[in-house]
Amino acid sequence: MKTLNVDLGSRSYPIHIGTGLLDQPELIRPHIKGSEVMVVTNDTIAPHYLDRCLQLLDGYDVATTILPDGEQYKTLGTLNLVFDGLLKKHFTRRCTLIALGGGVIGDITGFAAASYQRGVNFIQIPTTLLAQVDSSVGGKTGVNHPLGKNMIGAFHQPQCVIADTDTLNTLDDRQLSAGVAEVIKYGLINDADFFDWLEANLPKLLCRDPGALSYAIERSCRDKAEVVAADEKESGVRALLNLGHTFGHAIETGTGYGTWLHGEAISCGMLMAAELSYKQGWFTEDELKRTEDILRLSNLPTLPPTSMTREQFIDIMSVDKKNLEKKIRLILMKGIGESFISDDFDQTLLDETISDSLSKAHQG
Numbered sequence: 001m002k003t004l005n006v007d008l009g010s011r012s013y014p015i016h017i018g019t020g021l022l023d024q025p026e027l028i029r030p031h032i033k034g035s036e037v038m039v040v041t042n043d044t045i046a047p048h049y050l051d052r053c054l055q056l057l058d059g060y061d062v063a064t065t066i067l068p069d070g071e072q073y074k075t076l077g078t079l080n081l082v083f084d085g086l087l088k089k090h091f092t093r094r095c096t097l098i099a100l101g102g103g104v105i106g107d108i109t110g111f112a113a114a115s116y117q118r119g120v121n122f123i124q125i126p127t128t129l130l131a132q133v134d135s136s137v138g139g140k141t142g143v144n145h146p147l148g149k150n151m152i153g154a155f156h157q158p159q160c161v162i163a164d165t166d167t168l169n170t171l172d173d174r175q176l177s178a179g180v181a182e183v184i185k186y187g188l189i190n191d192a193d194f195f196d197w198l199e200a201n202l203p204k205l206l207c208r209d210p211g212a213l214s215y216a217i218e219r220s221c222r223d224k225a226e227v228v229a230a231d232e233k234e235s236g237v238r239a240l241l242n243l244g245h246t247f248g249h250a251i252e253t254g255t256g257y258g259t260w261l262h263g264e265a266i267s268c269g270m271l272m273a274a275e276l277s278y279k280q281g282w283f284t285e286d287e288l289k290r291t292e293d294i295l296r297l298s299n300l301p302t303l304p305p306t307s308m309t310r311e312q313f314i315d316i317m318s319v320d321k322k323n324l325e326k327k328i329r330l331i332l333m334k335g336i337g338e339s340f341i342s343d344d345f346d347q348t349l350l351d352e353t354i355s356d357s358l359s360k361a362h363q364g
């Protein structure tokens with residue numbers, strides 16, 4: 001097992017990564033304050049892992065909330081089901097919420113913990129690659145609004161993160177690839193050596209070699225933890241973690257939540273950011289090709305949905321949380337591993353990037 005620390009002063013917490021962690025009660029129990037615990041999961045994950053999770057909690061007053069599965073349920077309505085459960089049990093401010101699942105469960109549960117009685121403890125047990133490398137770390141929580149992805153939420157850090165890599169064995173290939181998209185993201189943002197490692201080790205990762213998976217999760221979490229420690233509430237450098245996300249969120253919103261997986265949308269979004277960076281003269285043709293190749297080889301989409309239009313992209317991108325005073329801000333790249341926040345790109349080149357990608361998609 002590897003343990004990393006997210007360094008946030010009094011809100012610091014450990015991330016444990018390894019195999020067999022769901023059989024180690026000593027990892028989770030020290031982080032539970034009081035006796036009331038609610039485990040939040042969904043109807044796909046519960047049959048696989050709920051019993052094992054409950055075994056860790058022997059002796060506590062444990063409640064369970066099982067939500068419907070899917071990004072389309074990452075809503076205020078679903079969030080309310082968690083509050084219903086907590087209030088029916090008369091759980092107090094000393095309760096602890098445990099998120100057992102992927103990013104959707106983590107984001108909903110975290111936001112429930114941030115707002116129930118103005119804030120209670122929570123623990124993340126991420127069970128998708130995407131959640132293990134990204135969403136369980138850093139304290140962003142929330143739900144979607146029909147008009148915008150993750151628009152309702154709060155910053156709320158967990159007490160600890162337990163990433164048991166064994167849980168990834170039941171994940172389907174499409175979900176695994178979606179997680180790989182966020183892993184590749186860290187290489188592109190600020191870790192060129194990791195990008196090189198990924199190019200060399202991608203086949204191992206895709207066939208779930210435990211060593212390769214653990215290494216990729218650890219390195220991704222370390223990269224993310226550093227950025228979060230430097231800028232917890234995203235007033236600056238943390239925005240870099242959104243590489244590909246402004247385009248990607250437009251795809252998720254534009255196609256209706258749940259049609260494209262988050263990681264798939266981000267894959268396409270990262271290539272669009274790379275294309276715009278190339279058109280600006282900041283990214284070389286070789287770097288653009290390497291980016292496209294690694295995404296393709298990860299079985300990820302690189303072209304946007306043909307159901308969307310350029311106007312729709314721009315409309316949705318204009319309500320992104322990174323924007324200041326209505327001007328679109330994007331994460332662009334001056335090379336692999338050299339991303340930066342930009343609002344001085346050429347708007348015509350952005351329009352061109354979207355139009356070119358859409359016409360390539362139409363050509364099939």
Ligand SMILES: NC(=O)c1ccc[n+]([C@@H]2O[C@H](COP(=O)([O-])OP(=O)(O)OC[C@H]3O[C@@H](n4cnc5c(N)ncnc54)[C@H](O)[C@@H]3O)[C@@H](O)[C@H]2O)c1
Binds near residue numbers: 070
């Ligand atoms: N908070 C953050 O910082 C942050 C960062 C990145 C993404 N996100 C959010 O995370 C969400 C995407 O997360 P995700 O990709 O984990 O999707 P997800 O939570 O929908 O999980 C994907 C699918 O896999 C199933 N599943 C989960 N674990 C499984 C397992 N071990 N075995 C079999 N099936 C399993 C789920 O039930 C679901 O059907 C998006 O809503 C995105 O906005 C948040």
Ligand SMILES: [Zn+2]
Binds near residue numbers: 134182245262266
């Ligand atoms: Zn993401």
